[in-house]
Amino acid sequence: GFAPIAAKKNLFNYVVYFSCSFGIEFDPVAQKPKRVSLQFLSKRLKTIGRDFIIMSFLISILNEYGYEYFDTRLPADSLEHSLADLFAWQHLLNNFFVAVLLSFSLSQSSIGVSLIYNLLYRYETYEIVLNPMFKSTSPSEFWGRRWNTLVHAGLKNGVYKPARTYTSSKTAAVLAAFAVSGIIHEFVNYVMFATNNNRGSGTYVFSWKQMAFFGWNGVLIAIEHCVGHWTVFRRMGRTLPRIAITALVLCAALPLAHLFTGDWIRHGYFDAVYLAEPILVCRNIDAVG
Numbered sequence: 001g002f003a004p005i006a007a008k009k010n011l012f013n014y015v016v017y018f019s020c021s022f023g024i025e026f027d028p029v030a031q032k033p034k035r036v037s038l039q040f041l042s043k044r045l046k047t048i049g050r051d052f053i054i055m056s057f058l059i060s061i062l063n064e065y066g067y068e069y070f071d072t073r074l075p076a077d078s079l080e081h082s083l084a085d086l087f088a089w090q091h092l093l094n095n096f097f098v099a100v101l102l103s104f105s106l107s108q109s110s111i112g113v114s115l116i117y118n119l120l121y122r123y124e125t126y127e128i129v130l131n132p133m134f135k136s137t138s139p140s141e142f143w144g145r146r147w148n149t150l151v152h153a154g155l156k157n158g159v160y161k162p163a164r165t166y167t168s169s170k171t172a173a174v175l176a177a178f179a180v181s182g183i184i185h186e187f188v189n190y191v192m193f194a195t196n197n198n199r200g201s202g203t204y205v206f207s208w209k210q211m212a213f214f215g216w217n218g219v220l221i222a223i224e225h226c227v228g229h230w231t232v233f234r235r236m237g238r239t240l241p242r243i244a245i246t247a248l249v250l251c252a253a254l255p256l257a258h259l260f261t262g263d264w265i266r267h268g269y270f271d272a273v274y275l276a277e278p279i280l281v282c283r284n285i286d287a288v289g
């Protein structure tokens with residue numbers, strides 16, 4: 001009932017759409033899957049090349065500091081942060097760096113795998129991560145059009161649209177979608193980390209961190225829906241530089257971002273990514289000599 005219109009046009013479109021894990025692009029006029037072109041492949045290769053360069057530089061530095069570049073009172077996976085801890089600049093920057101790392105990691109890996117589909121199917125797939133950490137101008141743009149658009153499409157078609165149909169409330173549908181997203185991420189964390197003991201990280205403890213993080217972001221979008229049309233916010237959108245607006249958007253979520261990424265740090269997700277990246281190694285020549 002809630003698949004894209006083009007996917008439901010005929011059996012071929014339906015099978016192609018649901019057999020591809022990375023979202024087939026459809027021509028909006030012809031309602032057919034878009035054929036891969038050399039220009040499309042060239043653009044994707046440039047993007048994945050950019051991601052490799054950024055990932056190599058960033059992960060080479062952060063790995064040396066356990067992915068917490070600045071010293072803070074509590075580790076990233078803690079649930080004992082005070083209000084002062086949450087808004088400490090060291091905590092915010094640590095969360096920002098790890099979120100950027102995760103963003104480009106998802107971009108790199110998703111484009112790499114989707115290229116296999118592009119070559120096998122010979123159809124275009126849509127890009128899943130669209131530089132959300134530096135180009136988002138609202139919470140809804142961040143989660144709806146830039147961060148993991150594949151998951152967004154699934155939640156939109158599978159949760160948001162049915163919930164809005166049955167409740168006739170946009171706010172209720174948004175909160176339902178983020179609640180389901182939290183549950184999915186709790187499950188993903190459990191699958192990835194329940195049997196992992198990387199660097200003596202200990203047993204993974206189910207603690208509803210993902211529900212708290214995604215629940216808060218659902219609230220942010222609900223607030224945006226309620227007050228985003230106010231004159232003060234429209235004026236800010238017209239007068240402030242884009243990067244300033246992006247910074248304000250990120251600051252609304254960064255205090256709690258450790259709830260999302262803290263367990264990924266502690267249980268070795270980024271250590272595994274580190275093994276797959278070209279690493280920059282700086283040596284002290286005098287010390288070596």
